[in-house]
Amino acid sequence: MAERYSSFEAGGRRWLWQRITAAFLVVVLAFHFFLLHFVNHADEVTFAMSQARMQELTYFSLMILFLLTATFHGVNGVYNALINQGLTGSRKTAVKLVLVVASAVVIVQGVRTALAWAGGVPI
Amino acid sequence: MSQSYNRGLIEDFGRWREFSAGMWAWVFHKFTGWVLVGYLFTHIAVLSTALQSPDAYTTTIQSLESLLVVRILEVGLLSVAVFHILNGLRLLFVDLGVGLEAQDKSFYASLLLTGAIAVASVPTFLAGVFG
Numbered sequence: 001m002a003e004r005y006s007s008f009e010a011g012g013r014r015w016l017w018q019r020i021t022a023a024f025l026v027v028v029l030a031f032h033f034f035l036l037h038f039v040n041h042a043d044e045v046t047f048a049m050s051q052a053r054m055q056e057l058t059y060f061s062l063m064i065l066f067l068l069t070a071t072f073h074g075v076n077g078v079y080n081a082l083i084n085q086g087l088t089g090s091r092k093t094a095v096k097l098v099l100v101v102a103s104a105v106v107i108v109q110g111v112r113t114a115l116a117w118a119g120g121v122p123i
Numbered sequence: 124m125s126q127s128y129n130r131g132l133i134e135d136f137g138r139w140r141e142f143s144a145g146m147w148a149w150v151f152h153k154f155t156g157w158v159l160v161g162y163l164f165t166h167i168a169v170l171s172t173a174l175q176s177p178d179a180y181t182t183t184i185q186s187l188e189s190l191l192v193v194r195i196l197e198v199g200l201l202s203v204a205v206f207h208i209l210n211g212l213r214l215l216f217v218d219l220g221v222g223l224e225a226q227d228k229s230f231y232a233s234l235l236l237t238g239a240i241a242v243a244s245v246p247t248f249l250a251g252v253f254g
Contacts, residue, residue: 022215033204037244040148041195043188043251047177053184074160081153081185110167116174 007080014076021073023072028066047117054117067110144227147209153209162200191252198248202241209233 008015036042040049059093079099087095117120142150157169169187173180187193213229217224 019215022211026211026215029204030208033201037197037201038247041250042246043185045188048183050173051177051178070163070198074156074163077156078160081156099150099242106164106167109171113167113173121191 007083014080018073018076018080021069024065025073026071028062029070032066051117052112053059055119055122059120060118060122062112064111067107067114071103071107071110075099106113144230147229148213148226149231151206152214154212155203155210157225159207189252191249193254194248198241198245201244201248202237205240206233206237209236224226 036045044091054063079096082095136150140152169183170180172183206207210230210233212227213222213233219227
């Protein structure tokens, strides 16, 4: 009998959060691409233009939420993919730790960058 | 009791000739997911040049955008993102029990729409790079 490797845990919430963040990201990723490649063009990017956008609280909050949801969705997706390929035991724990640290690093770096653009929280 | 299935039929990439539409959708979703999460980390690293100085950020972005290879990679990134979004919508509907009987057709529609959007985006992404 074949073994069953599934990232789904009965009673777990990661499955649900993966779908909630997916529904959010479908809209925000499309918006992000459209705004920064089709409305504004990437080759015209300057610090001042990014700063002007990030100084709007609505845009700043949306980008922070985008960073948080994209990091969770992406890193949780990687974790699920590895579990589906048969990752178990202490290697699973080690991978989980690495992914949590990597997520923390990218979130901290992203927030620092957003704050550098906006010159602090724009309230 | 957990349900068992023959993993040899569904997760062995060596048997790609036997894959059905749903299996290809799974493979493409996984591949595009890996690309997007890899890009997220790269993207934040590049944007972090804003921490150095406003000039460092502007110079970095404009230097990258002056390279043809970057523009071509951006078309690739858009294709990957559009497919992941469209197939992700398909998956959300399947999870809700909507359109399960047409899941193969919605996969083909995702592919076609991704191709059309990628082709239509080429003039925008290549604008100015030859000038």
